Amino acid sequence: MNKYYQLVLAAAFTALTFPVVAEPISYRFVSINYSKYSSIMNGFPADVDGYAISLDLSLDVTPYIAVTTGFSRGKADVTSAGATSNADVDTVSLGVSIHLPINDRSDLVATSSFVNGDVRVEGQFNESEDINGGLTSIGVRSKISDYVELDGFVHKNSITDNSSISLSLSAGYYVNDRLSIDLGYALDSDGDTFMLGTTKNF
Numbered sequence: 001m002n003k004y005y006q007l008v009l010a011a012a013f014t015a016l017t018f019p020v021v022a023e024p025i026s027y028r029f030v031s032i033n034y035s036k037y038s039s040i041m042n043g044f045p046a047d048v049d050g051y052a053i054s055l056d057l058s059l060d061v062t063p064y065i066a067v068t069t070g071f072s073r074g075k076a077d078v079t080s081a082g083a084t085s086n087a088d089v090d091t092v093s094l095g096v097s098i099h100l101p102i103n104d105r106s107d108l109v110a111t112s113s114f115v116n117g118d119v120r121v122e123g124q125f126n127e128s129e130d131i132n133g134g135l136t137s138i139g140v141r142s143k144i145s146d147y148v149e150l151d152g153f154v155h156k157n158s159i160t161d162n163s164s165i166s167l168s169l170s171a172g173y174y175v176n177d178r179l180s181i182d183l184g185y186a187l188d189s190d191g192d193t194f195m196l197g198t199t200k201n202f
Contacts, residue, residue, distance in 0.1 A: 025107050025141055025149075026201035027066035027099060031056045033182070035074075039191025048191070050076025052089065058097070068095045068113065078121060085123030092116050099141075106142040111135075115159070133159030139168075147174045157188070164188050172199065 032055055039048045052074030060066040069092075076087040095113025102108055117131040139153030148171065155166040170184035184195035 025099075025105075025143060027058050027060040027097065029058050029199050029201040031182070031197055031199035033184075033195055033197030035193050035195045037076075037191060037193040047079045048076050048087075049079075050074055050087070050089070052091075064099055066097045066099070068097055068111070069093060078123075080124065083124040085121050085126075087122075088120045090118045093135075095135075102140065102142075105144070106140055109137075109139055109141055109153075111137045117159075131160055133157070133162075148172070149174075149180070155186075164190070170195070178202070 033053070035052050035054070037048075037050055037052070052072045054070055054072035056068070056070040058066050058068045071093075072089075072091045074089045074091075076089060078085045078087050093113045093115045095111055097109055097111040099107045099109045113135050115133050115135060117129075117133075119127075119129045119131060121127045121129075135155055135157050137153045137155045139151060141149065141151045143149050151168075151170045153168045155168065157164045157166055166186055166188040168184060168186040170182060172180035172182040174180050178201050180199045182195070182197045182199055184193075184197075186193040186195070
């Protein structure tokens, strides 16, 4: 089991959680997100606290299919036995989403993404890891008013030989028809992530 997979998962999650976008529900957008996360290393005596910044793109290629990609860069403190090491984490993702209308204000969305992460640790530990995996998600995006969208997703995370289930909730307020300010929260058995971002749709 790769002990750094939580670092990749936490950093990548910023790029893989669907941002909200202005009406109508759009799958052609660019977004910038900041996340703050805290986690434990499952099976290892270490705790992780860090942050990541991501740039994410989505392009609808048919009325029901979109291609997504994202890049995130993050830093984390890895604390074990009272000593702290510093980690730099870069992730790249590429995926596809399928979305089907539930009604005129809600979509059912399923996504699948490949993730590659590069982890570099210095301090008590000095290691470098290249970690690959996949994330699949299913959830609902719903425009509850002209200014607010709520999203909820269940995620299956498969990073190296580790698998886990995560839940995420996000909300967005529309500054105008094409720009939203977004808040999100994700939770799994090892930790949680808070997200803040902005999305521009086209």
